[in-house]
Amino acid sequence: IYFLFCLDACIALLGEHPIAEGSHKVEITCKTPKKCKDGISNGSDFGYGLTHRVLYLLLSRFARGCSVFSLKEDKFKLDKYCMRAFNEAQFIAGQGYKKPDLMMEQIVICTLIGHAQFLQVDWIKHFLTYQTSSGCFTDDSSLLGVNELPMVEVPGDDWTLSNNVIMNGACNGHTTAVASAMLASVLRYILEHNNSSTT
Template sequence: MKEDEQSREYDSRKAEYHHLRIHQKCLVKQPFKLIIWLNTNNFRELIIVSFSNASVPNETSALLYETLASLKSALEFLYSEHKNINLDAVIGTRMVEGQLSVLIERIQEKSSNVPCDVSDKCWKKMTKPLYNGYSLTHELFYLEIGEQHGCHAEMELKRLTHNQESVAKLRETYCANILNEAALIAEQNFPEDRHDLFMEQAALCGMVGYRQFFSSDWLRKMLSWQNKAIGCYHGNPIREWEVEYRKPDLQGSKKLMHKNWKLPSMPPTAVQHVRHKREERILRDGCLSHRTAVAVAAQGQYIRYMLEYMAFQANP
């Protein structure tokens, strides 16, 4: 009987290993490597050795390790749920893996370039003005994906073709508006139904170095939302409207249509598009796939920022 159980366990582990190999390009391989980094003394020693001369407050070091522990816990949860998660979680883990890999590549003096092709249809759709909420963060994400894949020259050509501002200016405008929305969420004491969006905003603008998002108070809020026992994030599984709007004023600047971002009947001066309501994927114990993924991505940006700050203090 015991041999049968051992045989079944072996077959189960073999099947799981095969499944992981199939999915290694999208989730398991790189994030799992990241978990190993966070679990081993080598990764911590890398931080200590690289920044041993840094003059930083103990509070910063403590917050860094608290965030590392939180990130490790969330990644381990996503790893345990790799058969059930959706694309949202894959993207979140790839974002944090990419950011920390860049950090390590800089230390190891490595780099790579990937060619690309920018679709005219996608460019027009993903750079339309007057969006806010998730639609605005997704516009920024589109630009970041292009930059990460070496598409800067192609994107500049597209924006010239469509008589738009430079890619850097588009990104700056997006993050300025996103920061205003994030500050409003903070001002409203972080309503639960905005946790998901808030962490997505911090992740995406943090990725391009928008340092105004790197607030220790904001980070502590994010860490407090995690289920420490499991590693995931809970909440309302219904996300906000995928498409939200900005109404231009008479001077052409962009303002929020409504302080609480509820969509009234669309006025004739506002641009109208199809709206799609987004739903979360609920994992075990009521954990939310997208919310956990954006938390992981946001934590990755905060960790990168704190490490870069420590490096600067070590070598001013």
């Protein structure tokens, strides 16, 4: 947890880094503190720690236009970490999908850079079962089918939710975000591959 906290602090610090203009012409290195570089190189090889290492490298490249180490080394690390994440995703699937939020995060982050092996049909179908009747997603399968949208009568035509924050626990904001991004990744893959076969 300490490592994840430090890496999240590094991600927040990266947000303060200026966007590198013209970085497509010349390689620009991010001003990355040594502690953050060490976390990227030697951090956790599983779980959210691993996905946040990938996320940091992606954000430096695509959101700030710079590399942490070098373009070549960053790409090498991204591919290596996504291979580890894929192995972990296979393990999670084989153990009954007990970490759906993490697995969807792995799918999203690594498919962003072309790791289509994460788009396993049986995985995607399984995660669709975590969608609640209100359209959001939960990582707690015991809450599926629960009426998560109790309405409170108010005067006039307005309505409010009695539990506006998480709809009786059946709507997890992070899980909904990664599930939506996962579905966007699937759609992107389908569109890119259907368009390339017709042109």
